[in-house]
Amino acid sequence: xxxxxxxxxxxxxxxxxxxxxxxxxxxxxxxxxxxxxxxxxxxxxxxxxxxxxxxxxxxxxxxxxxxxxxxxxxxxxxxxxxxxxxxxxxxxxxxxxxxxxxxxxxxxxxxxxxxxxxxxxxxxxxxxxxxxxxxxxxxxxxxxxxxxxxxxxxxxxxxxxxxxxxxxxxxxxxxxxxxxxxxxxxxxxxxxxxxxxxxxxxxxxxxxxxxxxxxxxxxxxxxxxxxxxxxxxxxxxxxxxxxxxxxxxxxxxxxxxxxxxxxxxxxxxxxxxxxxxxxxxxxxxxxxxxxxxxxxxxxxxxxxxxxxxxxxxxxxxxxxxxxxxxxxxxxxxxxxxxxxxxxxxxxxxxxxxxxxxxxxxxxxxxxxxxxxxxxxxxxxxxxxxxxxxxxxxxxxxxxxxxxxxxxxxxxxxxxxxxxxxxxxxxxxxxxxxxxxxxxxxxxxxxxxxxxxxxxxxxxxxxxxxxxxxxxxxxxxxxxxxx
Amino acid sequence: xxxxxxxxxxxxxxxxxxxxxxxxxxxxxxxxxxxxxxxxxxxxxxxxxxxxxxxxxxxxxxxxxxxxxxxxxxxxxxxxxxxxxxxxxxxxxxxxxxxxxxxxxxxxxxxxxxxxxxxxxxxxxxxxxxxxxxxxxxxxxxxxxxxxxxxxxxxxxxxxxxxxxxxxxxxxxxxxxxxxxxxxxxxxxxxxxxxxxxxxxxxxxxxxxxxxxxxxxxxxxxxxxxxxxxxxxxxxxxxxxxxxxxxxxxxxxxxxxxxxxxxxxxxxxxxxxxxxxxxxxx
Ligand SMILES: Cc1cc2nc3c(=O)[nH]c(=O)nc-3n(C[C@H](O)[C@H](O)[C@H](O)COP(=O)(O)OP(=O)(O)OC[C@H]3O[C@@H](n4cnc5c(N)ncnc54)[C@H](O)[C@@H]3O)c2cc1C
Ligand SMILES: Cc1cc2nc3c(=O)[nH]c(=O)nc-3n(C[C@H](O)[C@H](O)[C@H](O)COP(=O)(O)OP(=O)(O)OC[C@H]3O[C@@H](n4cnc5c(N)ncnc54)[C@H](O)[C@@H]3O)c2cc1C
Ligand code: SF4
Ligand code: SF4
Ligand code: FES
Numbered sequence: 001x002x003x004x005x006x007x008x009x010x011x012x013x014x015x016x017x018x019x020x021x022x023x024x025x026x027x028x029x030x031x032x033x034x035x036x037x038x039x040x041x042x043x044x045x046x047x048x049x050x051x052x053x054x055x056x057x058x059x060x061x062x063x064x065x066x067x068x069x070x071x072x073x074x075x076x077x078x079x080x081x082x083x084x085x086x087x088x089x090x091x092x093x094x095x096x097x098x099x100x101x102x103x104x105x106x107x108x109x110x111x112x113x114x115x116x117x118x119x120x121x122x123x124x125x126x127x128x129x130x131x132x133x134x135x136x137x138x139x140x141x142x143x144x145x146x147x148x149x150x151x152x153x154x155x156x157x158x159x160x161x162x163x164x165x166x167x168x169x170x171x172x173x174x175x176x177x178x179x180x181x182x183x184x185x186x187x188x189x190x191x192x193x194x195x196x197x198x199x200x201x202x203x204x205x206x207x208x209x210x211x212x213x214x215x216x217x218x219x220x221x222x223x224x225x226x227x228x229x230x231x232x233x234x235x236x237x238x239x240x241x242x243x244x245x246x247x248x249x250x251x252x253x254x255x256x257x258x259x260x261x262x263x264x265x266x267x268x269x270x271x272x273x274x275x276x277x278x279x280x281x282x283x284x285x286x287x288x289x290x291x292x293x294x295x296x297x298x299x300x301x302x303x304x305x306x307x308x309x310x311x312x313x314x315x316x317x318x319x320x321x322x323x324x325x326x327x328x329x330x331x332x333x334x335x336x337x338x339x340x341x342x343x344x345x346x347x348x349x350x351x352x353x354x355x356x357x358x359x360x361x362x363x364x365x366x367x368x369x370x371x372x373x374x375x376x377x378x379x380x381x382x383x384x385x386x387x388x389x390x391x392x393x394x395x396x397x398x399x400x401x402x403x404x405x406x407x408x409x410x411x412x413x414x415x416x417x418x419x420x421x422x423x424x425x426x427x428x429x430x431x432x433x434x435x436x437x438x439x440x441x442x443x444x445x446x447x448x449x450x451x452x453x454x455x456x457x458x459x460x461x462x463x464x465x466x467x468x469x470x471x472x473x474x475x476x477x478x479x480x481x482x
Numbered sequence: 483x484x485x486x487x488x489x490x491x492x493x494x495x496x497x498x499x500x501x502x503x504x505x506x507x508x509x510x511x512x513x514x515x516x517x518x519x520x521x522x523x524x525x526x527x528x529x530x531x532x533x534x535x536x537x538x539x540x541x542x543x544x545x546x547x548x549x550x551x552x553x554x555x556x557x558x559x560x561x562x563x564x565x566x567x568x569x570x571x572x573x574x575x576x577x578x579x580x581x582x583x584x585x586x587x588x589x590x591x592x593x594x595x596x597x598x599x600x601x602x603x604x605x606x607x608x609x610x611x612x613x614x615x616x617x618x619x620x621x622x623x624x625x626x627x628x629x630x631x632x633x634x635x636x637x638x639x640x641x642x643x644x645x646x647x648x649x650x651x652x653x654x655x656x657x658x659x660x661x662x663x664x665x666x667x668x669x670x671x672x673x674x675x676x677x678x679x680x681x682x683x684x685x686x687x688x689x690x691x692x693x694x695x696x697x698x699x700x701x702x703x704x705x706x707x708x709x710x711x712x713x714x715x716x717x718x719x720x721x722x723x724x725x726x727x728x729x730x731x732x733x734x735x736x737x738x739x740x741x742x743x744x745x746x747x748x749x750x751x752x753x754x755x756x757x758x759x760x761x762x763x764x
Contacts, residue, residue: 181566218567218568250705250715252715257715257738258737260741263705263706265703269703274698279745280745280749283524284525359738359740406702
């Protein structure tokens with residue numbers, strides 16, 4: 001079925017919105033905020049797509065999903081066909097449909113968005129992926145081609161999972177090595193349940209296992225075995241590094257080592273990964289004050305502050321030194337946070353954390369900022385307003401001011417080029433300075449997005465394939481020439 | 483899943499477990515630790531690798547039951563499994579031939595200093611051991627330490643065995659006796675390490691301690707294990723756990739380790755109740 005509506009009619013349809021838990025309800029639970037589009041809404045939304053001759057939306061998607069192609073299949077009610085179309089380019093559609101910053105990627109360039117609101121591409125992606133999951137319609141691709149080569153993938157975040165899936169589909173023997181006791185990287189320990197249910201991640205990981213990918217958890221490459229040992233002793237022919245940027249930065253202000261000060265990573269890991277919200281049924285504790293402050297303006301900050309609210313904080317402040325428009329967090333998340341009663345203190349910079357006699361946080365001292373000249377990033381640089389210091393009473397402070405790559409592998413792998421920022425240096429096809437070592441995701445970008453990590457994993461898989469084929473070809477020509 | 487192949491009670495509250503973990507057994511060096519999670523709802527806790535047997539593929543840990551997780555771990559038996567066991571973590575101890583090294587273990591800290599003392603001995607040092615505890619039956623690894631130390635001193639707080647007093651008193655005596663000490667390793671409760679650091683400071687004897695902040699991942703990902711050393715923030719799990727004792731802010735560490743005392747108590751009480759119930763059933 002093709003779209004029966006004329007473009008002018010399509011443009012008249014308003015953008016459809018997800019069904020959501022009310023703010024009042026959702027701050028009392030950890031269930032998903034958004035239920036997505038139902039079939040009826042998805043069908044209306046799909047009708048809005050103009051089926052452009054030159055679909056610029058595809059250019060906006062880092063993994064180049066055939067967007068009009070899958071939307072057309074939705075119109076035909078072939079939802080499984082649609083999700084399979086997406087899966088040609090993206091093996092984790094249920095995840096991307098939820099957390100991908102679509103508003104800055106595919107949707108920002110959507111032609112319909114020029115005059116009207118763009119097509120809700122991400123929500124449609126989520127709809128078909130959820131439909132397939134709910135109705136148990138996924139079929140594991142049959143791998144017919146088997147290549148007798150072993151690839152090690154280090155880290156099971158979106159970069160590693162994608163690289164592993166792509167290589168397995170090509171027929172390689174793939175093993176993932178993960179330092180933590182469970183897979184998913186930030187998808188599991190960082191992004192909270194209310195944005196990405198762990199059940200969905202489990203299903204996606206399980207599908208990757210079904211492709212024949214082996215997963216070792218509790219394996220820290222650089223400690224349990226070095227990268228060179230994987231190549232020389234374990235017999236891997238190539239390695240993909242997707243170890244992310246998991247080491248938290250701290251501001252370096254006085255009082256940071258008081259009890260009650262957390263990095264967002266520790267806070268979210270305790271709550272999401274170790275399930276501290278269920279303490280004492282689970283053993284990992286977390287402490288949260290009546291008043292809490294989160295420092296930062298990214299997705300991590302937003303997740304931390306909303307998590308704190310759900311754990312019972314009566315006042316949850318978000319302190320950010322620039323203004324609202326400069327906040328790197330996803331618009332949808334900022335909106336959700338606002339609805340949940342998070343108090344935004346913009347153009348505010350913490351200068352000191354103050355402790356009580358028991359070394360617990362009792363307050364944070366901040367300073368007002370104003371926007372000055374643009375800096376290297378093009379954003380206007382915040383400068384302190386003299387005499388604007390004020391004290392905010394809080395018992396918990398969570399710092400979400402960015403992360404850098406964990407240095408273990410870089411420090412234990414000779415010949416691997418690393419930048420000053422600690423990221424592994426790669427070329428435009430994810431090759432590192434070592435011929436059989438490839439890398440991508442936050443490890444090479446230093447804190448980016450799920451979809452960019454996936455893009456890197458996918459390109460690396462193609463490049464690893466090329467590399468291993470050329471090694472094979474060289475071997476063959478060497479024997480022929482003998 | 484990692485199998486417990488041997489269990490031995492070293493004292494009422496200290497248990498030795500030998501666990502099957504061939505990769506870790508092969509790679510580990512003195513000073514390394516593992517992170518253990520006993521079961522699905524369990525906490526991740528760090529425990530030093532006391533010894534290993536690369537041939538058998540086993541790792542030895544020595545655990546003092548102080549709270550829920552360590553009690554649970556100590557209650558496991560030969561043939562049981564722990565769910566997660568990851569390592570070897572931390573920077574290994576740099577082993578040099580210093581000359582004469584004093585290796586001090588306080589309480590369960592003896593289990594942590596033992597592998598270091600052993601490695602230092604193998605590197606040709608003259609190793610003087612001091613093992614201390616509150617009372618006689620808490621002294622562990624005496625025979626093992628005696629076997630590798632050139633001299634071994636025992637201290638107990640109550641005088642029930644060896645010299646009455648603290649390990650630091652014995653250290654002070656050694657210094658006073660005029661022998662040349664080139665380095666000191668002191669591992670045990672934080673106050674003990676702090677006092678040992680204070681003893682050696684005036685003599686400028688290089689002193690190392692192994693810090694035990696609260697950890698979660700043990701791989702540098704959470705920053706929960708941060709300690710202040712020489713005025714700088716360090717992550718004990720990747721930068722340590724060993725640090726120059728004269729640079730460590732011990733008071734801060736003591737405070738930070740108290741963060742969850744009330745919650746740990748709840749967890750512990752629930753566990754005790756559960757154990758009582760089980761015993762009632764028996
Ligand atoms: C709280 C939070 C919220 C976010 N929200 C969003 C969002 O809404 N949308 C979005 O697009 N992006 C979001 N991001 C960013 C996004 O999650 C990351 O860009 C993405 O996860 C990077 O993927 P990765 O595979 O490179 O690394 P990671 O997801 O970090 O995974 C790396 C994995 O490697 C493992 N590892 C590390 N070292 C070793 C080692 N030596 N040996 C073995 N394994 C190792 C780690 O344990 C981890 O599991 C968020 C990030 C955070 C922290
Ligand atoms: C590098 C390192 C090596 C260690 N080696 C040994 C060892 O060889 N043998 C041994 O018996 N103990 C060792 N410990 C201490 C051991 O980790 C703690 O005793 C244990 O975590 C306590 O947990 P619990 O639930 O039994 O007690 P809890 O009641 O939870 O805690 C008791 C005290 O232990 C500390 N603690 C609690 N949770 C943690 C945690 N996740 N990580 C670290 N400390 C915590 C706190 O100071 C707390 O007040 C080591 C600690 C570190 C950091
Ligand atoms: S993966 Fe992200 S960018 Fe690509 S189509 Fe889906 S939502 Fe858009
Ligand atoms: S740009 Fe927008 S309207 Fe055009 S094909 Fe893509 S999604 Fe449809
Ligand atoms: S334990 Fe998490 S960074 Fe050290």
